[in-house]
Amino acid sequence: MNILEERGLFWWHHETTPRGQYAPEASVMGLLTIEEDGRITLELDGCLPSGRGHPLANLMANDTISETIGIQGILKGTNKHVLLCGLHRNGGHFSSNGISYEKYLAINCLVGNSPPPSVDLAALRFAHVEVELEGFDEWLRLGAIEFNRGKTRLSAKYTKTKDITYNLDIGSLRLKYDLTGPYFGKRRTRKLDLTESASITYTPKKTLTLDAVKKEHQLIGDLLILLTNSDYCLDWPTVASTRPKRTYKLYFPCNRNSAKPPSAHECWTNFLQLRDSFGQIFANWSKKREAFGAAYYLYLGTRRGTKLYVEHRFVNLIWGIESFHRASHPDCDNPKLEAKIERIMGQVTRMKDKKWLTKVFSRAREPSLERRLQDTFKTLSVNLDQDGLEKFSSRCARMRNDISHFGGPRENVDYRKFAKEINADSDALAQLYHVLLLQEIGVSNDLLDGIIHRAPCSYRVRSALIRAGLLKDVARDG
DSSP states (O other), X not given: OOSEEEEXXXXXXXXXXXXXXXXXXXXXXXXXXXXXXXXXXXXXXXXXXXXXXXXXXXXXXXXXXXXXXXXEEEETTXXXXXXXXXXXXXXXXXXXXXXXXXXXXXXXXXXXXXXXXXXXXXXXXXXXXXXXXXXXXXXXXXXXXXXXXXXXXXXXXXXXXXXXXXEETTEEEEEEEEEEOSOSSOOOOSOOXXXXXXXXXXXXXXXXXXXXXXXXXXXXXXXHHHHHOOOOOOOOXXXXXXXXXXXXXXXOOOOOOOOOOOOTTTOSOOHHHHTTTHHHHXXXXXXXXXXXXXXXXXXXXXXXXXXOOHHHHHXXXXXXXXXXXXXXXXXXXXXXXXXXXXXXXXXXXXXXXXHHHHHHHHHHTSOOHHHHHHHHHHTSSSOOOHHHHHHHHHXXXXXXXXHHHHSXXXXXXXXXXXXXXXXXXXHHHHHHXXXXXXXXXTOOHHHHHHHHHTSTTHHHHHHHHHHTTSSOOOOOOO
């Protein structure tokens, strides 16, 4: 089912609307469609002006129109105002004596109750991004509605939870609570529906472009994947323009999956556990993901409901951990190796041979994958079996080399056995990588220990680590 499918009047964004009119004279009727995955299409019943002398005359020959040019519109049924940006031609027909029409694809679409700002699209800026947390009710532990039902009476009471504001060095983060229900006042009804809701509003110190809004939206979504261990998709963001201050829903093409909302027993954390530190966790996540890049997002590349072959999932996790180790261990010295290299170089007299050896030894200075894995996972606040960690690291290094150099298992190795082994170790890698990221962004050691040993979700985590030989298969006291 489409998010939006509605007819309306459309015109070039830079066209001026005469006073007393709701659209310029050169507007055209058309159908705007926004699909579930955010794909935006506009099919016009005619053609927008672009003839000789028009500002777009030299641009219409290209499939992609300038990023500074958009199409504005007003929808017939809802009176909503829209602005389409990042336009691409998507077909059409031009005739001097027949019916002409145009089709467009758009990368972004703003939908709101007020006309969009009349500024050039390149100057379009937004003060904040807000996301409804619909579906994350159990992670939030919402429950402010009290009711009492007797044989002949039912009463309900709602006391609004106080909004929480986190003042951070990158801006402010606000968790807002609300209630969806009947209009204000007193009246009789045969049906009553009350729903408590919450939203996150992020206001950075600098205003946001459309691309920056989408980036912040993804950052919030990725953080919730880590905190809930759920791939459930966030709602589309709402943005507030700066001048004049108006709010719009922003739609754009992106991957959407069919994951269900996270239930309480599946979540790795809940908001009540993180309430005091949530703002700093968000700030840490934002800054570290920007600074370390692949070390953080390669894990998330295996999430969001993405289907991957076992080899692809495994190497994605390995690449991410290698990237993390390089970022966190920029100077990984090995005095014995350095002494050996100097001794060998001192025995070589030909300059050409020395240059060749210098290149060879530059690669030899790189720590082995086995060492990178051990160094990284030894920093976790999880009591891993050290002998098991050494064997696990060696096994992962061997399988990575087999995939990189042979495309899979070596000769005379049963593929089904190889796939089963790599799948089990990938599960363990994913759990450790996930815990590592949570530890890095400031989730407490006690909470991480609970994820492994005490939380309702811990049996899945612990069983994956036990299968890989990283934990002893014994019952935990308490």
